[in-house]
Amino acid sequence: MEEDAAVTYLRPETAQAMFVNFDNVLQSMRLKLPFGVAQAGRSFRNEITPGNFIFRTREFEQMEIEYFVNPHDRVEGRPADEYWHDRWIADCMAWFQRYGLREENLRLREHDKDELAHYAKRTVDIEYKFPIGWSELMGIANRTDFDLKQHAKWSGKSLTYFDEERKEHVVPYVVEPAAGVDRALLAFMADAYREEEVRGEKRVVLRFHPELAPLKVAVLPLLKKRDDIVRVAQGIRADLARQWRVVYDDTAAIGRLYRRQDEIGTPYCVTVDVQTVGDAERGETGDQRVTIRERDSMEQIRVPVAELAAAFRELLGGGAWADVARRYPPARS
DSSP: OOOOTTOOOOOSOSHHHHHHTHHHHHHHHTOOSSEEEEEEEEEEOOOSSOBTTTTBOSEEEEEEEEEEEOTTOEETTEEHHHHHHHHHHHHHHHHHHHTTOOGGGEEEEEOOTTTSOTTOSEEEEEEEEETTEEEEEEEEEEEETHHHHHHHHHHOOOOOEEETTTTEEEOOEEEEEEEEHHHHHHHHHHHHEEEEEETTEEEEEEOOOTTTOSOSEEEEESOTTOHHHHHHHHHHHHHHTTTSOEEEOOSSOHHHHHHHHHHHTOOEEEEEOHHHHEEGGGTEEOOOEEEEEETTTOOEEEEEGGGHHHHHHHHTTTOOHHHHHTTSOBOOO
């Protein structure tokens, strides 16, 4: 910089705003310990050598929780801060597994005493086995009362909690789970990516958990030159799009359309075919059923159009494919 009249400092974390606002939150929400405050936003680091795609960048989206606890309390015979620290470690690990990260690709790493931040009582990282090797996915730290005391010291404003039971003011300890959105995205993509052989051909698929998939359903007409098929398919897309992110595609043969959706992780495809609408020229009426194809197993079932929304509410609401599939006949391959 040529001169320093307009020097700007970028925040290295989202945490401090939550400490500054501790008393505002405490008073306006009338809270009792323990309670948490969460924030997501931009953070910045002075990285000398950013790299490994989005693993290490100078600007990133960060998610943090400051979970305030009374250091004088005990939970199950243990100091409250230690109990809640272990609880958050277990819950964060379970969260990543719930959304698809495989157990063998996750591990906990305890910070040694010589690498602990000066304010930390204990810090544990959740590490993921990225393509670049084991690296930090998120950290869960017991920051004690350092931050609140520092802000109180330099601002001259008290940042304490009044313990009604003990009739005294205490400075809460804080447990801080902190994670970067970019690293989580990279981990979920890496874990979901598969290359499989299907009928002698390579299939690339992203096995995203349905809640993480960018698109939930793809609606595909078997024959784009049949106006009646296209009309029904467009109607289904419009109906399902009221509740989920749905795409319509008729720009390739059905096999290629399936592969496209596999590659971007769409969990379900709906195919409208001749059997759905019938053939008026031959005097054949349609069965008003469509094919639902499940991404991972590639199994297909025939579901009445009128029951599609209910079926997807179950499937995209956490229901198992097997439970839904057993209620409907399999589609003819």
